[in-house]
Amino acid sequence: MFKFTRRTEYALIAMRHLQSKSMSEITTTKEISDQYAIPFEILSKVLQSLAKVKIIKPVYGPNGGYIIKQNLSNISLWDFLEIMEGPLGLADCFIDSDCTQLDNCNIRTPIQQINNKMKTILTKMTVSDVTL
Amino acid sequence: MFKFTRRTEYALIAMRHLQSKSMSEITTTKEISDQYAIPFEILSKVLQSLAKVKIIKPVYGPNGGYIIKQNLSNISLWDFLEIMEGPLGLADCFIDSDCTQLDNCNIRTPIQQINNKMKTILTKMTVSDVTL
């Protein structure tokens, strides 16, 4: 449990990098890939998925790249993580409500309480708490 | 990120089950395995590892099994999770201090703050918050 995926780390690094630039400055995938030693192809896809959810905006053609678009303090860290990694939860029953086999599970309630505590923390924080 | 491993879930279920019995009652692996539909061999190993760290006490021979031993409110949830799943942390650098490649990582400090918040929650809680 617990570790960010590389995708998520790459995304946060890139977003912080983009955030540090002025709104009009365009940054290429290659620039970020080089500076932080992130495999180019992987970072490409990460940035593409960020573009897909409108967090960054692509600029096509020569001298193109990305610019950061949305005010990142709008997005909670929880939501961002779910964008990057899919639905989150300490156990299956908090994700797809299908904790296989464990028909009469005896720990569901206490686990749910822990789950809620973690969720609260991450919901109160925003992406810009990381990127700013 | 975020989901307990099955091992951890199995352990918590078993510990709660054991906790619900009186101190002198012995419970077999098979009883728990049957009641919660956990693969016997897997549960065996989980209980063995719990026995190894003295959380439960094995009783050999016929009519043997396990009894719960230690006061579980002594063990923080964080420590317990590290027993079950190894060192925890949001990124490698908080585990083995070797975030590969990312020489000039720009998000280490903010990530560390989140890491600490999560760790605080789990350190303040004890295993008996789940098993009791």
Added chain:
DNA sequence: TTATACCCGACACTTAAAGTCGTATTTATG
């Protein structure tokens, strides 16, 4: 027209978790 950048699906590789198997050890009991 061309070069440069983003876009994207399909595939291969790697790793960790999950589960299986065979065998050894301990001990209560007849």
Added chain:
DNA sequence: CATAAATACGACTTTAAGTGTCGGGTATAA
């Protein structure tokens, strides 16, 4: 003392998820 019932444990296979690669496609400035 033989047996059966329980834990102990290393070696192995299978599965699933994450990570990374490849080849081609689209948009656009110059």
